[in-house]
Amino acid sequence: MDPIDIRPAVQRVPLHGSITREDIATLVDSFYLRIRADARLGPIFDARMAGHWDVHLDKMKLFWASVLLKSGEYKGRPVPAHMQMKGEVETDDFRLWLDLFRSTAQDVFSDRDAAAVVIRQAEKIATSLWLAMLGTPFDRPPAFLFEDATPRREDAGR
Template sequence: MNHVLRSAEERRREIQLNADRMGIDDAYISDLIETFYARVRADETLGPIFNAEIGDNWGPHLARMKDFWASVAMNAGRYNGKPVPAHTKLTGVDPSDFQIWLGLFRQTLEDTAPNVEVVYYFMERAERIARSLQMAMFGLPTLPRA
């Protein structure tokens, strides 16, 4: 098997071109995040969790999430937060809340994405991120939490 080594800049450019080809840009990510977090705030399970942590300070959170998803989807390099500590400090979160979050995210993608490829592209990343955060917060499902 012939492996071609690419520089970080070549990989970054490939991701950016692929995102552009799918119709993913800052305007789409802004629409996705605004729509999704409006639904999160209205959700009977997730709304209270987010509102307890964020309160009336949604503007900075939305801006941070737009940078986060632009970095995830387009390799924009604008996010420099620490999501694991931000999530592990939360109280009142149940492992099943991640499925609610993913379901809302998928529905928002299906309602807003320019095409089905974008739904799959974001969901692959969202599921990986959710698994990572869930593991950080609750440990492996078959092992007791330390």
Template sequence: MSENGRSRRIIVVDGVPLPDVLDETMIRGVVHGFYDEIRRDDILGPIFHDRIEPDKWPQHLAKMCDFWSATLLRTSRYEGRPLPPHLAIAGLGEAHFRRWLKLFRATVCRICPPEVAALFMERALRIAHSFRLAVAFSRGETTIGIDPIAEKDL
């Protein structure tokens, strides 16, 4: 492991090597900073407060660090299925996904250099689109017309 918490192997995402500055420390900063915002948010905070007991937050944050580490650094630490808990949230809708993306963008832009913030956002936009489609499908709704959310539209 190097000083920045990432081995020296070159990680390529979408044909581009990841910037060296993107490491476990940065991922931890993004995850913890983002969920600090979530917990204070009027729209998303209540959803999380209803589902995560105060003493369970450390485990949730660790799991989310593992998720983003696996997503961007190609580690194999994340074990789980992120979609089912989201499908269980009655009323989860467009406003929630847009708010999630806005808070996430604010966090990554505050913590990361622009090229790393762009990597996080590209993945977050893909995840949000996938989840939006899955939520509609699970409710028996049409997925026609569910277009990806563009960052410029947040």
């Protein structure tokens, strides 16, 4: 007899109604073209992705569809994958990555609200990866991880 899954169904509501799979594909393809052209980040990514760029891009499209559309398609584990680069990646690499991501998102999404939603998700992901790779339990992430560096409510009084 199969066990009955009694967990409530996950709400699959996209973070913004105007974001499409085509937008996500354009975002991923455009972003990684910029990454590959970057003097610092290009060699880091090329060393890891050489001969596997198509697989990586497909995986990133599933990842971003899961994040932005709440599709549930991505089943990977990003933190352990990125931990393999510990020692290669520096704090400033996260700034470079986010700068490229932010400008790409602003170019891809004509709806400014949609672009802001996408960028905020990237900032959360970058913060999580930075903490896992370079932070300690008492470190505060660098301000550049947040598009507007004004203190957030959770930072008030610190």
